[in-house]
Amino acid sequence: xxxxxxxxxxxxxxxxxxxxxxxxxxxxxxxxxxxxxxxxxxxxxxxxxxxxxxxxxxxxxxxxxxxxxxxxxxxxxxxxxxxxxxxxxxxxxxxxxxxxxxxxxxxxxxxxxxxxxxxxxxxxxxxxxxxxxxxxxxxxxxxxxxxxxxxxxxxxxxxxxxxxxxxxxxxxxxxxxxxxxxxxxxxxxxxxxxx
Numbered sequence: 001x002x003x004x005x006x007x008x009x010x011x012x013x014x015x016x017x018x019x020x021x022x023x024x025x026x027x028x029x030x031x032x033x034x035x036x037x038x039x040x041x042x043x044x045x046x047x048x049x050x051x052x053x054x055x056x057x058x059x060x061x062x063x064x065x066x067x068x069x070x071x072x073x074x075x076x077x078x079x080x081x082x083x084x085x086x087x088x089x090x091x092x093x094x095x096x097x098x099x100x101x102x103x104x105x106x107x108x109x110x111x112x113x114x115x116x117x118x119x120x121x122x123x124x125x126x127x128x129x130x131x132x133x134x135x136x137x138x139x140x141x142x143x144x145x146x147x148x149x150x151x152x153x154x155x156x157x158x159x160x161x162x163x164x165x166x167x168x169x170x171x172x173x174x175x176x177x178x179x180x181x182x183x184x185x186x187x188x189x190x191x192x193x194x195x
Contacts, residue, residue, distance in 0.1 A: 012072065012080040013105055018151050020069040020085040026150055029122035031107060031115070033073040033081060041069030041085070064089060075107070077177070094152030104146070104154035108177065112143050112159050119147045119155070130157070136165035 017023035020041065027033035038044040055061055065088040073081045095103045109115040112130045120126060129145030132138060139162030147155050160176060167173065 010079040012082045013102075014082045014084060015105070015153060016084045016086060017149075017153075018085070020071055020083050023083055023085075023149070023151065024071060024073065026122050026124065027073060027075075027081065030119040030124055030149075031075060031155075033075045036072045036074050036080065039070040039072065040067055041071070043069075043071075061086065062088060062090070078108070078175075081105070094149075094154070097146070097154060104156050106156040106158050108175075109157050109159050110161075110177075112145065112157050115157050116145055116147060119157075123150045124148055124155070133158070133160060133164070136169070139164050 015023075024033070024035055028035075053059075055065070055067055056063055059067070061067075065086050067084065068087055069083075069085040071083045073083065075081055095101060097103050107115075116126055116130065125148045127146040127148070130143040131145060133142040133144055137160065139160060141162055142160040142164065144156060144158045147157060149155055160174075164174075
């Protein structure tokens, strides 16, 4: 690939939920997500309340499944979350970590304890932790914990404010907030306003 990059970044993550409004309320209360727009459903712009597509061919859903609602939500500085609500004769529960396929969404947070508490207050639950990030991800304050949305989707909270061991092995780096973002967050916490 010379000149331009074919792949830029993750744009959004799709998540099927049992009730799009309840899921939106949870994601807003727990993670600060904001509704951008509805693509399908009663809140979609007039004339776009349903997709004019062969849903089985385009989305790979089972015959007889109906797409009830589809919504795009903004989440911090990263990819968006696209919510889907289907009605179907049979629908599986959310994947466990040991199931094949996409099985969790990880959200970078500055204050893991506060966001974990927000998830609990919003109706979610949490597994053991927060835990120190292990091995070559470790460092002072680098932690993670799995939490669960009310419908069972795994949402990992992760923070790694300190350098990680892998950084000694390669010049490539994981995404993390810029140091300017860290300084602004620190100033906001202390009440200092930068000019």
